[in-house]
Amino acid sequence: MQQYTLELFRKDDSRFELRVLDGTWLTFPLIEQAEIDALLVLAAQDYRVNAPDLEQRGQDLFNWIDRHSNGWLRRVRQMQQPMTLVLDVREAGLRHLPWELLHDGVKFLCADPFQWFTPLRRVTPAERKHDWQPQKRQLGVLFMASSPEDVQPVLDFEAEESGILQATARKPLDLQVEESGSLQGLEERLTERADSPDVIHFSGHADIDKASGQPVFLLEDEVGRCAPATPQALAKTLRDANSAPRVVFLSGCRTGESSQQDGMLSFSEQVVTAGVPVVLGWALPVGDVAASQAAAALYDKLATGFGIAEAVALARQALLENHSPYWHLLRCYVDGSALNPLVAKGRQPIRRHNTPQQFLDAGGRVPVCARTAFIGRRRLLQRSLRCLRAWQGDEAYAEGILLHGMGGLGKSSTAARLIDRLRNSHEAVVCYGGLDETALVAALGKALPKAQSLLNDAQQTLEQRLRELFEPEDNPLCAKPLLLVFDDFEQNIPLERRKLGQADYHPASLAVLHTVLQAIHDSQSDTRVIVTSRFAVPVPRPCRARAACIARTRKPCTLPT
Structure with missing residues (x-):
């Protein structure tokens, strides 16, 4: 252009x-x-x-x-x-x-x-510029949604994530999701990364604070309550995480609104002033559907190698084609940098994270819904991730979590989403159904070929081998902490007992699970456990497995037929 x-x-x-x-x-x-x-x-x-x-x-x-x-x-x-x-x-x-x-x-x-x-x-002098060249790789987008429990209406942000995934299904885009909805969680995820994402996308409520007259984005605290964030707080988070995204999309109402009367600068403009080259926002309150359509079109074009200005123009045209009245509200603030494409044109390798396939390989019959169909479980994911990411000694800490409830309500699908959310920091190992020492060693050996010798060392007890495998410092056998998923764990209850609704797990299966939890506890490892079962599972102290009972929701998880 x-x-x-x-x-x-x-x-x-x-x-x-x-x-x-x-x-x-x-x-x-x-x-x-x-x-x-x-x-x-x-x-x-x-x-x-x-x-x-x-x-x-x-x-x-x-x-x-x-x-x-x-x-x-x-x-x-x-x-x-x-x-x-x-x-x-x-x-x-x-x-x-x-x-x-x-x-x-x-x-x-x-x-x-x-x-x-x-x-x-x-919004800044023309000489203040960033210089970047298109990268020959996937477009990296970090998506963070916020919907505090004490703020209405509840946003349909999961539809926004789903729309982006569907629009870019055949495009080179790597969409990662930060579930916390908080600046602290954002900083932790950015710090984990070896590089900065190309784009950080915020989805949630935003407003003008009546007391201060300044714009705020309504993020969450650690328990899901409203924690308004200022542009300065967001900029400080990016600085403290040493992260430099090229684009930030503040997909919230009024994030692009400035005030002529009192000279207030918009949230978007203040973030550009703080050092982000390109920030998008909305000038007035905007509908969920329009926000989702604009985001899907924008990332579809950016992932294909369009320049930023072209992608913004085509995102606005997508709203016009859908007869959206919000088309003219999308604002783009820049610092004068040349708006080159973020990724190079041409066929780039598409690296898919096919978490459902891990479950199908494990059991062959477990239907796990795709990311685009998984809706209505964000709060469960948020609390589960808080536990799985906690350090020993933290209030939220536990060696693992238990997802239990009736069949067909999405326990395995929730576990699959947790694997997807933790894929940067953990190596997933899925064990389906019946569990004993042989089954566990086989699953670990398949995932960690370098650990075969240790796992088959008959001179050590299972707990000794696991403690060495989980060793968190300079471990040559296991580059990342493990995320061990024991899926459909009720298969370890005799069928006749299961039919009667009795949670009489086989002692040998419980012993293996308890050994894994104890090895995590003793080694102070970041390895964690997820158990899915129709019934509660006993866990001896000092180990803990936080339980989450999955019931029907207003928008249940849709499983493929």
């Missing part, structure tokens, strides 16, 4: 010079402050999603630029080429104007399906 820059340079207390960068800087006659104030009232006052005069506002903006630039904007449009208009918003209130509504009298510029157009709001 051809890029042009428009700015108003203050000449004195009451006049501005309009400048346009079109190869070289073009300058035009001075504009009085009163004319700019009139434009602000005309175009920005009472701006709302379904205002009846959106076309007229857009034409007023177009005609104002065209008149003060001696017809420059109309001449550029007649060249019939995709274009990006960078607006320096540091002066004269340009940040408040809905530039997405620019209308040439025939159509909205953003609505042209061939001559793509997108406005970008530059």
